[in-house]
Structures are given as structure tokens and as C-alpha cells.
Amino acid sequence: MKVLTPREIVSELDKYIIGQDQAKRSVAIALRNRWRRQQVPRDLRDEIAPKNIIMIGPTGVGKTEIARRLARLAESPFLKVEATKFTEVGYVGRDVESIVRDLAELAVNMAKKQEQEKVKSKARELAEERLLDMLLPKRKEEVREEEGEKEKILEVVRVDSAEKSSTREKLRRMLRDGKLDKRYVELEVQDTQLPMVEIFSSGGMEEMEFNIKEVFGNLFPAKKKKRRVKVPEALEILFQEESQRLIDMDKVIEQAVRMTEQNGIIFLDELDKVAGSESGYGPDVSREGVQRDLLPIVEGSTVITKYGMIKTDHILFIAAGAFNVSKPSDLLPELQGRFPIRVELDSLSEEDFYRILTEPRNALITQYRALLETEGIELHFEDDAIREIAYMANRVNEQMENIGARRLATIMEKLLDEISFEAPDMEEDLVTITRETVSEKLADILEDENLSRYIL
Structure with missing residues (x-):
């Protein structure tokens, strides 16, 4: 860092x-x-x-x-x-x-992620090898009946081994190129579900929950269940398993405490x-x-x-x-x-509200534009409209409980409620929000103070 x-x-x-x-x-x-x-x-x-x-x-x-x-x-x-x-x-x-x-x-959790990054490449290799073993299972050796045929059998095995090696490499290339992504494999994964135990206790007893889980984890043998998953998901599951094996948890805990x-x-x-x-x-x-x-x-x-x-x-x-x-x-x-x-910290002014709507990377206007872009609609706010929203947020905060910038989210949601609902069925691909639009949508609510308390 x-x-x-x-x-x-x-x-x-x-x-x-x-x-x-x-x-x-x-x-x-x-x-x-x-x-x-x-x-x-x-x-x-x-x-x-x-x-x-x-x-x-x-x-x-x-x-x-x-x-x-x-x-x-x-x-x-x-x-x-x-x-x-x-x-x-x-x-x-x-x-x-x-x-x-x-x-x-x-x-x-942070220390574990850092350690996972260090063993990432090794874990990927091991996971890939395990997946290739599943895709290309080993043949069972024929039962040797006669001692004299040992050399012949060894020769056959050697040839098979060479063929298998080339097939394995082809599979590896296909796996890396994504050509096997639609294939399914059957995996044995550990069933992490433990017996349900609820503890009702006074303060200071949170640790008991962990101790109970550890006790049950040791009492009951680890159960395995079979899952049929696609190759990319199987690779990820195997990667997580190999990462866990490669990580030294004692070192992780020591680093986490520090x-x-x-x-x-x-x-x-x-x-x-x-x-x-x-x-x-x-x-x-x-x-x-x-x-x-x-x-x-x-x-x-x-x-x-x-x-x-x-x-x-x-x-x-x-x-x-x-x-x-x-x-x-x-x-x-x-x-x-x-x-x-x-x-x-200072209370927010009308100018602050305007800046909050326009300047930050995660500004509300930026968020709503991105959301409606997914429906193929370009949302455009005129500058006067943004200033009107800021004015209204400031006014409502003065009239009622001052909840700061959170008021902007309430006003924006009320303002864009109809557009958000109709967006999938709208034919036009450009929607412009003007000052008149803002006044028309929110003026009635602002005038009725009792209504404002419930809606804004």
C-alpha cells in the first residue's frame, strides 16, 4: 500500500x-x-x-x-x-x-486474503491439475496374470502414458481457451452445515457461539456431498480448496492480531x-x-x-x-x-446541496443516469433543475427535521418515480429534467407541510 x-x-x-x-x-x-x-x-x-x-x-x-x-x-x-x-x-x-x-x-479475513494472493498462482496450478484429472480419469491397470508378460504390459502402459500426456495437454489448452466452459463435472465438496443451536445469553457470551460450532465440528465427521457444476465454477471451488490447504493459518492469525x-x-x-x-x-x-x-x-x-x-x-x-x-x-x-x-461539522447549505448533486464521483445524478442508461434512456438535468432540487432540499430541512444530504435522496426518488417505473416501455431515448419539471412534481407536496412530513 x-x-x-x-x-x-x-x-x-x-x-x-x-x-x-x-x-x-x-x-x-x-x-x-x-x-x-x-x-x-x-x-x-x-x-x-x-x-x-x-x-x-x-x-x-x-x-x-x-x-x-x-x-x-x-x-x-x-x-x-x-x-x-x-x-x-x-x-x-x-x-x-x-x-x-x-x-x-x-x-x-483481511490477512487470509493477503495470503491467498501470495499462493494464488500455485493454487491455480493445483486446481487445474485436479480438474484435468476429473476430465481425463486414469485407466485401471489390467490384472497381471502371468509374470512373464510384465515387460509387454509395461511397454503398453508407456505408450498409453504418452498418448494420455498429449491428450491432457490438449485438454489443458482447451480449458485455458474457455472451450470447456459449458461442460459439467461432478465434484465432492464438504458440507459445512452444522446442527442448529441457538443460545440465549446475557452480554459477554458471544464467544460461546464459536465454541459450540467448534465442538460440533469436531464431534461430527466432515460430510461430503456431490455437486454437478460447470467447469469454470468447478475450477473456482477447487482453487478455494487448494488455497485453504496452502495457507498457514497460524501465520494468518499472528498477522491479524498484529x-x-x-x-x-x-x-x-x-x-x-x-x-x-x-x-x-x-x-x-x-x-x-x-x-x-x-x-x-x-x-x-x-x-x-x-x-x-x-x-x-x-x-x-x-x-x-x-x-x-x-x-x-x-x-x-x-x-x-x-x-x-x-x-x-457544519450544517449543509443550499450551495452544498448543489455541489453534492454534481461534484462527487458517486453523485446522485450520476447514479440515476447510470441506472436509466441500462434501459437505453439518456437522462439529462438542466442546471436550473439541479439548483431547484438543492433549494427544495434546503427548504424542507429548514421546515422540518434537518436530515442533511439524506433529504436529497428522498427528493430525487420522488422526482424520478414515474420515469423509473415507465422506463422499460418508453419510446423516447432522451429525458430532460427542467426546473418546471421539478416544480410541477414537488410544489404541491412542499405547500402542504403535513404531506411533506410523510413524503419528503
Whole structure:
């Protein structure tokens, strides 16, 4: 992986996210600091703690999108979780240590893929040989009745072997040229289904599920079932089997644990929902308990996973929340201290909505154009129409709940509903969306505020 500078990270984020420059700068510096820490002397490396971040801003302004894009840039184990899914230990629900276990699972999958890339060519060769064995089965040797005929039999076998070799090479060429793609072969594959066992337990018992699977896996012998598949699919199944055999799982797990501890990133969304005063009863009773359970993980502790002990001292935590009811100061003082970087994201303006519709690589207008192209329809938006959509999104956000850029998706879906439905039967191959089209489709809904609440 190419190590990106903070400026390059911000530049990559700019391709998908409009505005929020300060938040982009903060995550870019945090990501670069992971690399910087690896370059310092070992005795000092362990002392450098990650600078965790809290992103504060209303919904739909880009907090989650920044985290999602950062994960792709980092090529590190990355997990997005919502704080509201967790409960204090002792209550029914998931405990916060399962976050680290899930992160370790992701790291193992990443490490396994990296190892698969290394053995790819060897596994392909072995899979090809096994497939050729199926397409060209070996002949059973004739029962030798007389000792004196040994030399004669050996000579016949030698000739057969030469013929078989040339036939095998012909088959190999046909296989590589795709001439055998429509042929079927019968494969024996392992049946991975295990007895169905459901476990109802309190927090902290997620690992039991894995242990039960391992126990049943050892109790029952591996069952094989026959499948009749086409040659390309058979080649892929055999490739996966050979890859598994060639990969050293001990090495994979060792690498995954190291990746989790040194490069892991956890994005903790909806943190504001577990902040606030304690009610003492009812559904919010474990809010502060979740914070207390989060504290040791963020500070640095050791979590038991099925892959061994994992230290959380150098995992980077990026938290996010609207904090419109509670404030960051409502969090436990110790937890506040573990998130030294606070970034406030701006609310989106009408101009921001216009840019979101037109500039990013995954802009909504680009997506709808691509979808309707599959029906042979070219969708054209006039500039005035795009500005009208941005104006309406901004207006609805001001009148009702501000849900940020998510409002654009609702408006676009309502605007193009009829075209999307009629597209397969339409004769014209060019559809132009004008400002009048937008006003005509959405004006009535905007005028009736009660209707707007349900539709937009």
C-alpha cells in the first residue's frame, strides 16, 4: 500500500465528500500518525497513544461517509458500530468487548486474503491439475496374470502414458481457451452445515457461539456431498480448496492480531445517545454503564478473543454524534479525556446541496443516469433543475427535521418515480429534467407541510 500524506488523504476524501474541511484534516492527520508511530524507535513507539477523535454535527452532513471512505484508504481493519447497540454488562444485549472481537475477525479475513494472493498462482496450478484429472480419469491397470508378460504390459502402459500426456495437454489448452466452459463435472465438496443451536445469553457470551460450532465440528465427521457444476465454477471451488490447504493459518492469525493491535480503527457512531443524565430506571438505565464499559477499551486493555489476547492500547477510535440533546461534556470525564480531538461539522447549505448533486464521483445524478442508461434512456438535468432540487432540499430541512444530504435522496426518488417505473416501455431515448419539471412534481407536496412530513 502507498503511504498517503495528509494532503493526499484529504484530496481522496474530497472526491466523495463536499465541505467539512476541518474533519477531513483531523482524520488525515490521525491516519498519518499511525504510519509515523511505526517509524519511531521501539521503546518510544509503545508510549505514543492514538489521538482519538469526536466528530460533532447533525445527521446527514458526512460523518459516516468520512469514516467509510477512510476505511478504504487505510486498508486497515476497520469496524463501524453504533453505541446504542451495546448495553452495560449484566443486561441483555451485546457487551462492548464484542467490538474488539469483531475487529479481530475482520483482520483475520483481511490477512487470509493477503495470503491467498501470495499462493494464488500455485493454487491455480493445483486446481487445474485436479480438474484435468476429473476430465481425463486414469485407466485401471489390467490384472497381471502371468509374470512373464510384465515387460509387454509395461511397454503398453508407456505408450498409453504418452498418448494420455498429449491428450491432457490438449485438454489443458482447451480449458485455458474457455472451450470447456459449458461442460459439467461432478465434484465432492464438504458440507459445512452444522446442527442448529441457538443460545440465549446475557452480554459477554458471544464467544460461546464459536465454541459450540467448534465442538460440533469436531464431534461430527466432515460430510461430503456431490455437486454437478460447470467447469469454470468447478475450477473456482477447487482453487478455494487448494488455497485453504496452502495457507498457514497460524501465520494468518499472528498477522491479524498484529494488524488489529497496531492498525485497527473503530468508528463509534451515535456516541451522544449514551451520554446524558442517568434516569435510574427504564430503557436508558445502562447508558452510563456503556460508557464505563467503553472506558477500559479506549484507554487500553486486553480483550480475550478466539484468536488469543488482543491489546487495545493503539487502536484508533473515531466517535461521532449529533450532540443536539446532550453535549460532549455529559460524557464521563475519563472518557472525554481519551478523545482529545473535537471536530465540529457544519450544517449543509443550499450551495452544498448543489455541489453534492454534481461534484462527487458517486453523485446522485450520476447514479440515476447510470441506472436509466441500462434501459437505453439518456437522462439529462438542466442546471436550473439541479439548483431547484438543492433549494427544495434546503427548504424542507429548514421546515422540518434537518436530515442533511439524506433529504436529497428522498427528493430525487420522488422526482424520478414515474420515469423509473415507465422506463422499460418508453419510446423516447432522451429525458430532460427542467426546473418546471421539478416544480410541477414537488410544489404541491412542499405547500402542504403535513404531506411533506410523510413524503419528503
